[in-house]
Amino acid sequence: MIDLTTLTIKKAHDALGRGDFSARDLVEAYLAEISKKNKDIHAYLEVFGDVIAQAEAAQKMIDSARAAGREVPLLAGIPIAVKDNILISGRRAGSASKILEGYVAPYDATAIAKLRALGAVFIGRANMDEFAMGGSTENSAYGVTKNPRDLSRVSGGSSGGSAAAVAADMALAALGSDTGGSVRQPASYCGVVGLKPTYGSISRHGLMAMGSSLDVIGPLAKTVSDAEILFNAMKGKDRFDSTSIDVDAPAAASAKPGAKKPVIGVPRHFLKGDGIDPAVMRAFEESVARFKKLGYEVRDIELPNIEYSLAVYYVLMPAEVSTNLARFDGVKYGLHKSGANLLEDYLNTRGEGFGREARRRIMLGAYVLSSGYYDAYYNKAATVRELLKKDFAKAFASVDAIIMPTAPTPAFKIGEKVSDPVAMYLEDIFTVTANLVGVPAMSVPAGSKSEGGKDVPIGLQIIADSGREDILFSLGKAFLGEVE
8 A cells, every 4th residue: 555645756766676566556546546536536537548558667667777787767657637638649638628628739749758768657637727828727717626624615827637646646746837937836835845936947849938028937746855856857848849948057156065055035024014824924934934043044135026016927928918818819729709700700719708707818918019008018017027137136145045935825715716806916916026036936835723623724925036946955855955
């Protein structure tokens, strides 16, 4: 019997290497959990029919490496859930949208190809907000994903299915995408680790675009070490993505054993809003105290323009959405609804294929890019984005990392905010800035709030300078007490 509740990638790798259990045994254990739980949680839109065959192929890789005396790849045989907007060759991918109903991916995303080469097993397609637009997975065209910690609450979004799959032991790890917090916020809500890497550090080739200057693929896992393993496996420059970069961290003093610990900054001026749940602030203050007890210097910092981040994001992101989603017209793939002429074909297909939130953001984006409003909205937002980058550059000249809550509240009740888009958007207030600036950020479990007899998770967000995921991993492991 495999204890999935305490299993990590490293533990599974070691057990597979010793022959304690096979890759097939491991996958079947997760399939059994999916069979028991997915009907209630709805983390998966589809469980792939070839999962056992994938596991057996991974076992051959493991056996071959052992026989030859070679090191077994860390991810060989590891079962991973994949968000529905990341392409896997020959598999359906639809961004949880009716407009891509029946679409089958013709190639592997670069991140998938890298994981496949290491023997990872892809269990299935994880549910999400349609085209990654939302913070609760309530915008999926195929139904909401429930929070494994409390089935009356949302799992977060847009990578809610990925976070729920990991939290419910229906996958050992998962892939999500993060445009404004879509990996970190569901990680916070579900009590797991979620990493949004440096922009461009993981290729976007094969990721369905939402906001092209903001999107990045990121891992969700039980531990910081697992997130690090997945990041290292997927990172690197890619000829199919011109925005991709190499991000080998420098051997900085703060990252060397025995050297001075990283200095942590807190933008307290930004943590005084009325919308922050008192339990979130208590958990945050306890997190600050924990870092101090561990010997880290924590100092207050100023980020003068951070209060404008949410407004900037909700101008720039819809503008990019309206451009990226213009390609979905029912002509070449996905849903097609006929009309009296080509224009009616477009209108019928898009009107029926896109959900309410997707239509809202497309219209908002078209508006801010339109003649007469481009300078008033889009250009001003782009200008403030540059100011934010300067603010962070200045902050990182004096501190190595910045911490704040991941979300202003714990997971809310299903249906509680669905009719109030502004309240939903405010859940992104602490996460969008890292995407606007392009720096890496990670959410780690940092406590919980007791409500209705359930412990609802709360997350802590750690932010570092571009390419300094190593600092996030170092601080995250120290915070959670992970032993190297």
